[in-house]
Amino acid sequence: MAFLKGIELQGFKSFAGKTVMSFPARVVSIVGPNGSGKSNIIDAFRWVLGEREAKQLRGGTLENLIFAGTPKRAAVGLAKVGLLFDNADRAFPVDSNEVFLERRIDRAGTSQFSINGDDILMRDLVPMLARAKLGARGLTMIRQGESDVFVASSAEARRLMIEEVLGLKEYRIKKTQAERRLESSKINMDKVRAMAEELLPHLRLLRRQKQRWARRSEIESELRTLENSFYTTQYGKLAKELSSAERPPESIMKKRGALEDEIKKLDETARQIDKPSVEANRSRAVRDEVGELFRRRGALAAESAKIEAKMEMLQNRPTGSAFDHDKFFETAKGLVSEMEEAAGWADVERIKTALRLWAAKLSKFFSQAPAENDGALAALIKNKEAEVRKIDARIKELREEEEKLARESENANKKFRELIGLIEEKKNEVRKIDVDVREYSFAVERVVLRMEEIEREWEGIGRAKNELKNMVSQGSMNTLVNGANTSEAERRMFRLRGELSAMGDVDEALVREADESETRYEFLSRELTDLDRAIGDLKKLITDLDTRIDGDFKEAFKKINDEFNNHFRLMFGGGKARLKLERKKTAEAPEANSEGEFVATAESRHAPENENAIEGVEIEINLPKKKISDLSMLSGGEKSLVSIAALFALIAVTPPPFLVLDEVDAPLDEVNARRFAELVKEFSSKTQFIIVTHNRATMEVADALYGVTMADDGVSKLLSMKFEEAK
Numbered sequence: 173m174a175f176l177k178g179i180e181l182q183g184f185k186s187f188a189g190k191t192v193m194s195f196p197a198r199v200v201s202i203v204g205p206n207g208s209g210k211s212n213i214i215d216a217f218r219w220v221l222g223e224r225e226a227k228q229l230r231g232g233t234l235e236n237l238i239f240a241g242t243p244k245r246a247a248v249g250l251a252k253v254g255l256l257f258d259n260a261d262r263a264f265p266v267d268s269n270e271v272f273l274e275r276r277i278d279r280a281g282t283s284q285f286s287i288n289g290d291d292i293l294m295r296d297l298v299p300m301l302a303r304a305k306l307g308a309r310g311l312t313m314i315r316q317g318e319s320d321v322f323v324a325s326s327a328e329a330r331r332l333m334i335e336e337v338l339g340l341k342e343y344r345i346k347k348t349q350a351e352r353r354l355e356s357s358k359i360n361m362d363k364v365r366a367m368a369e370e371l372l373p374h375l376r377l378l379r380r381q382k383q384r385w386a387r388r389s390e391i392e393s394e395l396r397t398l399e400n401s402f403y404t405t406q407y408g409k410l411a412k413e414l415s416s417a418e419r420p421p422e423s424i425m426k427k428r429g430a431l432e433d434e435i436k437k438l439d440e441t442a443r444q445i446d447k448p449s450v451e452a453n454r455s456r457a458v459r460d461e462v463g464e465l466f467r468r469r470g471a472l473a474a475e476s477a478k479i480e481a482k483m484e485m486l487q488n489r490p491t492g493s494a495f496d497h498d499k500f501f502e503t504a505k506g507l508v509s510e511m512e513e514a515a516g517w518a519d520v521e522r523i524k525t526a527l528r529l530w531a532a533k534l535s536k537f538f539s540q541a542p543a544e545n546d547g548a549l550a551a552l553i554k555n556k557e558a559e560v561r562k563i564d565a566r567i568k569e570l571r572e573e574e575e576k577l578a579r580e581s582e583n584a585n586k587k588f589r590e591l592i593g594l595i596e597e598k599k600n601e602v603r604k605i606d607v608d609v610r611e612y613s614f615a616v617e618r619v620v621l622r623m624e625e626i627e628r629e630w631e632g633i634g635r636a637k638n639e640l641k642n643m644v645s646q647g648s649m650n651t652l653v654n655g656a657n658t659s660e661a662e663r664r665m666f667r668l669r670g671e672l673s674a675m676g677d678v679d680e681a682l683v684r685e686a687d688e689s690e691t692r693y694e695f696l697s698r699e700l701t702d703l704d705r706a707i708g709d710l711k712k713l714i715t716d717l718d719t720r721i722d723g724d725f726k727e728a729f730k731k732i733n734d735e736f737n738n739h740f741r742l743m744f745g746g747g748k749a750r751l752k753l754e755r756k757k758t759a760e761a762p763e764a765n766s767e768g769e770f771v772a773t774a775e776s777r778h779a780p781e782n783e784n785a786i787e788g789v790e791i792e793i794n795l796p797k798k799k800i801s802d803l804s805m806l807s808g809g810e811k812s813l814v815s816i817a818a819l820f821a822l823i824a825v826t827p828p829p830f831l832v833l834d835e836v837d838a839p840l841d842e843v844n845a846r847r848f849a850e851l852v853k854e855f856s857s858k859t860q861f862i863i864v865t866h867n868r869a870t871m872e873v874a875d876a877l878y879g880v881t882m883a884d885d886g887v888s889k890l891l892s893m894k895f896e897e898a899k
Contacts, residue, residue, distance in 0.1 A: 178194040179213070184237060185215065185237060185239065186888040187239070198860050198875055199875045218308045220274070221308040222298055222308045234283070237251050238278075253276075254274035265300060271288060299345055302345055310333040312337065316835045322814065324811065343721050347717040364703060398665050403626060407627075408644045410623045438595045455574065471515065472556045472559050484534050728825055735825055742847065745796060747794050749791070753789060754786070830860035834864045835864055837870055849873045878892050
């Protein structure tokens with residue numbers, strides 16, 4: 173199965189219209205007269221595979237690739253070339269069994285690649301082509317007049333050609349890209365290090381100046397946390413107290429109402445007991461009568477005393493002696509006062525005792541009683557005593573009645589006092605309940621006042637009242653400060669506020685500059701770390717790629733050398749030839765650029781890090797019957813034969829998917845042309861050949877033949893033939 177299935181051209185050079193060439197066979201020859209446009213097909217291959225230089229495509233500018241028109245055919249504004257590949261073995265990393273690679277260009281100079289209709293950048297396409305062992309130059313794409321390309325190239329270019337056929341170009345591109353990234357990383361690292369070193373002194377100054385702000389921020393943060401915990405704790409506790417002390421329990425208020433009802437009933441009973449009654453009136457009447465009787469009795473006792481005194485005076489009056497009237501009257505005056513006082517006494521015995529005392533006092537003034545009037549006075553005294561006895565009997569009766577009334581009154585009073593005591597107990601209970609109710613009210617008021625005070629303090633530190641309430645309602649920050657350390661928290665807040673006040677304001681612009689500089693320095697430090705790591709990774713990658721390229725190259729080189737000697741002997745009928753590795757270290761080594769071009773530019777040259785790396789490939793030959801000391805001494809045909817021998821040696825060891833050869837057999841004589849044709853036929857089982865030729869021997873080994881002609885309108889046209897169908 174052919175890897176290359178066809179090519180499609182439209183507007184490219186002399187192919188004005190759409191031209192499709194299918195390659196179903198392993199060997200396809202393209203023939204036609206000179207000037208018909210055969211080599212334009214080869215240029216189309218090179219262009220679609222990434223060639224960028226117009227001179228390599230036989231044109232002054234890329235715009236010259238677009239059909240410019242003829243007197244009979246108008247110019248076109250777009251040129252495009254597409255290659256159709258079989259991708260069953262996934263040579264291209266595309267999930268499709270066929271890959272259509274297309275490149276187009278317009279007269280504005282816009283060039284675009286696409287794969288299966290999806291645009292792709294050239295830098296992404298080149299590694300894909302290298303992986304498939306495809307390129308726009310080298311031994312796999314030999315244009316007209318370059319059949320001796322292997323001999324004519326430098327040792328470094330030969331190495332690159334061999335690497336491309338061996339499939340090492342992919343790693344060479346990766347190494348080139350890695351070396352470029354390494355160089356770029358080193359440059360960037362120097363720039364970043366310079367910026368960091370330039371920034372660091374200023375950053376140190378800013379850091380010192382920022383320390384004040386950092387300390388202030390720490391204090392503010394600690395203070396804010398402390399304030400949050402302190403105030404939310406206090407406020408939360410008060411809120412809980414308020415919710416539990418909003419009003420007295422309903423059971424207490426019901427009990428108070430019941431007590432008041434009971435007190436009313438007891439009051440009513442007490443008033444009924446306390447109303448004036450007949451017994452009370454009688455008791456007062458008895459007391460009044462007793463009093464009156466005592467007054468009468470007292471008066472009688474006084475009268476009896478006077479009579480007895482008179483009788484005693486008369487009996488005890490001294491005879492013939494002088495009577496001391498002044499002392500007598502003074503004593504009598506004292507007795508009168510005592511009698512008036514005794515008139516109110518109720519105790520009869522006491523009165524009698526007093527009378528005897530008075531009589532004794534008066535007896536001193538009278539030594540003997542007068543004889544006259546004693547009987548009358550004694551009778552009078554008996555009458556008085558009889559009357560007193562009646563009064564005493566009445567008083568006794570009244571006393572008994574009074575005691576009875578007193579007992580009844582005492583019972584009533586006792587019951588009244590009991591009621592009054594019970595009422596007072598009930599009132600005390602009510603008063604206690606009232607005290608409790610007032611305590612509830614006072615507690616609520618105290619809580620509300622304290623909460624308002626906390627809210628004022630909270631607003632005083634520049635915080636919103638709603639913020640405090642929201643924090644408490646959400647349960648945040650209200651468990652850090654408890655009663656055990658509240659005073660300590662207050663002292664700590666006071667100290668922190670004092671520190672902030674003493675610290676003063678800090679220039680926020682300076683702080684922002686410090687933060688920005690710190691961020692910038694940290695970014696540069698990370699960049700340095702990342703670049704250092706990337707440089708290490710890239711060096712390791714380059715070393716690994718060098719090891720891979722060098723190892724694979726050496727492994728295949730011996731086989732290539734053997735095949736080169738065999739094919740050289742075949743082409744020259746003897747002699748010897750060998751390829752020699754050039755390991756001499758040079759200041760610069762040519763390298764393939766990112767597009768895989770074999771051009772040793774200043775940008776693509778990098779000194780190898782491995783001192784044993786292969787720099788190039790030299791050719792040593794020994795022609796039969798001819799002494800050659802330098803390759804420049806070979807004729808054109810001999811150079812072509814050496815290059816063809818090298819080409820088939822590479823195909824024998826590691827065949828590329830296809831070769832595009834433009835008249836490489838032109839410098840050969842008939843014998844060598846026949847040998848070339850036989851080799852093409854032999855190796856067509858390994859590699860597909862697309863050959864532009866005029867040689868009959870080459871045409872004969874082709875499986876399909878395309879003829880290119882040019883009509884009078886200046887446009888190339890195709891004629892095709894499959895030899896199997898022709899036979």
